[in-house]
Every structure is written in C-alpha cells, then in structure tokens.
C-alpha cells in the first residue's frame with residue numbers, strides 16, 4: 001500500500017511540475033525548454049545526492065521509480081547524510097517550488113492547481129509514505145524516531 005501512495009504522490013508532484021512548465025511555455029518556448037532541462041537536472045541532483053545513499057533504494061523505495069533511477073549512478077556508500085547534502089536537497093526542492101511562482105502568478109488557474117497538487121503530494125508523503133519508510137538515515141524517518149523514543 002505504501003508504494004501505491006508513493007507512486008501516486010510522485011505522480012501528483014510530476015503533474016504540478018507539468019503545470020509549472022506549461023505556464024512557462026505559454027510565456028516562451030525557450031523558457032519552457034529551459035525549465036524542462038532545469039527540472040531534469042535538479043531532479044537528478046536530488047536523486048544522486050540523497051537517494052543513492054539510501055539503504056532501501058533497491059528493495060523498498062516507496063516512490064518505486066526513484067529507487068530504480070538511483071541505479072544509473074555509480075555506487076555510493078550508504079550512511080548518514082551530511083549538512084551539505086541536506087542543504088543541496090532543500091535548495092533543490094525549494095527551487096522547484098519557488099522558481100515557477102513568477103510565471104504561475106500570470107495564470108491563476110495554473111497557480112491554484114499547482115499548489116493543490118503540491119499540498120496533496122506533501123500530505124500523501126507525510127501521512128502514508130514516510131511512516132512506512134525504512135531509510136533509517138533520513139531525517140524524516142518516522143520509524144527511526146519511534147525506535148529512538150522507546
């Protein structure tokens with residue numbers, strides 16, 4: 001069931017980015033293409049920085065496809081994430097949410113749909129994916145937090 005929520009949340013996030021890209025394409029084809037390249041590079045940066053160190057990436061990744069994408073990268077040692085790695089991931093995630101706002105603002109329908117999709121995806125991940133995830137190195141790992149509490 002976790003994987004259903006994981007894949008669904010990934011779908012919602014992809015849809016939100018498709019809307020962001022649409023808003024930019026409506027402005028200019030070059031802008032849309034530029035954002036598509038940025039989106040690809042940023043997504044792969046997140047996967048490389050975070051997911052390639054995840055101990056469950058090939059066995060039980062809730063987002064399924066993300067775990068599979070890690071296999072295109074060279075092997076990295078599993079283990080705790082550094083402050084630098086967390087910083088890169090946070091900046092990458094924030095940039096995917098904040099950069100499109102300028103262009104979405106010109107199309108309120110897309111803007112509202114974008115935020116609904118992002119909020120729904122976040123709620124799905126927080127409610128159904130993180131609580132079942134076994135990546136004990138992740139700062140958001142709820143299972144690990146529960147073990148530490150007891």
Ligand code: SF4
Pocket residue numbers: 050051052054055056057060061062063064066067070133135138
């Ligand atoms: S479980 Fe999370 S950290 Fe691990 S590969 Fe999947 S998405 Fe990445």
